[in-house]
Amino acid sequence: MLTADITIYELEYWLRETDSEKLKExxxxxxxxxKKHVGDEVHLRGLIEISNHCARTCAYCGIRAPNSEVIRxxxxxxxxxxxxxxxxxxxxxxxxxxxxxxxxxKQEWLSDIIRAIKQETELAVTLSxxxxxxxxIAAWREAGADRYLIRFETSDPLLYDRxxxxxxxxxxxxxxxxxxxxxxxxxxxxxxxxIGIPGQSYAMLARDIDMFRKLDLDMIGVGPYxxxxxxxxxxxxxxxxxxxxxxxxxxxxLTCKVVALTRIVRPDSNIPSxxxxxxxxxxxxxINGLMxxxxxxxxxxxxxxxxxxxxxxxxxxxxxxxxxxxxxCLQNQIDAIGRDIGSGQGGRKR
Numbered sequence: 001m002l003t004a005d006i007t008i009y010e011l012e013y014w015l016r017e018t019d020s021e022k023l024k025e026x027x028x029x030x031x032x033x034x035k036k037h038v039g040d041e042v043h044l045r046g047l048i049e050i051s052n053h054c055a056r057t058c059a060y061c062g063i064r065a066p067n068s069e070v071i072r073x074x075x076x077x078x079x080x081x082x083x084x085x086x087x088x089x090x091x092x093x094x095x096x097x098x099x100x101x102x103x104x105x106k107q108e109w110l111s112d113i114i115r116a117i118k119q120e121t122e123l124a125v126t127l128s129x130x131x132x133x134x135x136x137i138a139a140w141r142e143a144g145a146d147r148y149l150i151r152f153e154t155s156d157p158l159l160y161d162r163x164x165x166x167x168x169x170x171x172x173x174x175x176x177x178x179x180x181x182x183x184x185x186x187x188x189x190x191x192x193x194x195i196g197i198p199g200q201s202y203a204m205l206a207r208d209i210d211m212f213r214k215l216d217l218d219m220i221g222v223g224p225y226x227x228x229x230x231x232x233x234x235x236x237x238x239x240x241x242x243x244x245x246x247x248x249x250x251x252x253x254l255t256c257k258v259v260a261l262t263r264i265v266r267p268d269s270n271i272p273s274x275x276x277x278x279x280x281x282x283x284x285x286x287i288n289g290l291m292x293x294x295x296x297x298x299x300x301x302x303x304x305x306x307x308x309x310x311x312x313x314x315x316x317x318x319x320x321x322x323x324x325x326x327x328x329c330l331q332n333q334i335d336a337i338g339r340d341i342g343s344g345q346g347g348r349k350r
Contacts, residue, residue: 002029002264004213011265012206015248015257023257030260030293037267038295038349041342042334044327045094045126045272046087049302049310050075054100056130056170059163059238060197062228062311063100069230073306074104077113083301084117090327093345094124096149096298101130111143118144124345126190131174134181141185146345148182149190150175151221154197155211156204162238163197179215188347190219190270195258196250197225198233198240205248209258213265218348219296220269222258223276224250226313252281256292263293268349272296278317285317287333296346299326 002014002025014026051074052063063070080097087095095117099105110129117125126147127140137148152175154160160172175191182189193208194200212220227234240247248254255277262271273289275298281288286297300307301323308319318326334341 002026004265004267006261006264008206008210011209011261012202014261015202015205015254017257026257026260027292030263031291033263033267034293034295038270040339041295041346042290042339043094043270043296043342043346044090044092044330045096045296045298046083046090046092046301047096047098047298048075048080048083049099049300049306050080050097051099051102051105052306052310053102053104054130055103056101056164057166059165059232060194060225060228060234062230062313064231067230070311071309073309074102075303075306077109077116079303080113081116083303084121084123086301086323087123088121090323091341091343092123092299093343094126094147095301096126096128098128098149099130101132105129107136107139111139114140114143114145122345124347131178137178137181138185141187145187146347147188147190147219149192149219149221150178150182151192151194152176152179152211153194154200154204155193155208156200159197159199159204162199163233179217188218190221191215191217192221192223193258194225194250195222195255196248198238198247199242200248201242201246202248203246205258209261209265212262212269217266217269220262220266220271221274222255222262222271223274224252224255224280226250226276226279228311228313250280252277252285252288255280255285256288259289259294260292270296270346270348272298274298275300275317276313279313279315282317287337290334290339291337297330299323299330
């Protein structure tokens with residue numbers, strides 16, 4: 001039986017394993033670990049993409065600052081609160097407010113929205129706002145935000161610097177410093193990585209999973225890298241610089257391996273079956289993620305007129321679904337695998 005003390009060399013072995021019969025051992029171990037530590041509930045977090053403005057130049061992201069093709073938007077407080085009301089109506093326990101690194105989203109403006117959500121609802125509030133200053137992050141926690149997500153994308157500093165051009169303000173160490181800050185402020189803290197970045201090796205990805213173990217994150221999001229044509233990575237300007245035999249593919253199976261191994265090394269963390277996974281495999285991605293260790297799904301509450309503009313990567317799954325249709329589809333999928341939709345805020349069970 002695979003256990004949380006699996007070595008980094010064993011992690012890489014399982015990442016490279018392709019035999020479907022052998023992989024059944026991994027899938028079973030991850031699913032049993034999930035059931036034992038977090039149960040059969042699948043928690044739904046309503047995603048609100050409040051702005052697609054971004055100050056960063058990340059080489060993989062479609063809403064990067066240099067992309068002049070993007071039509072920019074920023075939602076109003078009233079529009080956000082309408083999405084919050086939809087989350088309550090649909091029975092979600094959390095809203096996740098996400099944006100690019102947008103300094104037009106002012107500290108007090110967002111604090112006011114957080115306070116309104118906490119006063120008017122029982123929802124948990126999760127933020128994903130990028131590398132904001134300490135005073136912003138602290139103020140939002142004081143206003144009532146419960147959780148903060150910031151992916152470090154890769155634990156390899158050289159690969160990180162290649163895909164995050166922009167000088168001293170975008171260095172590898174920043175993400176880890178913010179994760180430590182978040183924990184010290186009392187947030188439930190989330191991080192994660194992309195799978196299949198050009199130049200990412202199996203050994204690097206094994207170290208990523210080991211980093212999850214060391215950081216003891218409350219939430220861990222892993223999803224496949226999906227190329228966007230209006231980016232240096234997507235256009236081929238930045239290509240893989242490693243032996244093709246070592247290059248990690250951004251496939252459904254490889255992503256599920258990372259989900260499964262992450263569940264094994266961090267048994268009680270909340271792990272989503274991501275929209276990116278559902279995008280690379282629209283028929284089976286989300287369900288396989290849930291059957292191989294995940295316990296969270298993040299249905300999109302963003303109004304459609306904005307949703308299509310939050311173009312981090314192309315052809316995103318469920319882009320044109322209404323909130324009601326999305327909830328119904330998820331209910332059917334979760335019922336089909338014998339799981340239940342969770343109630344309440346669904347925080348980490350330590």
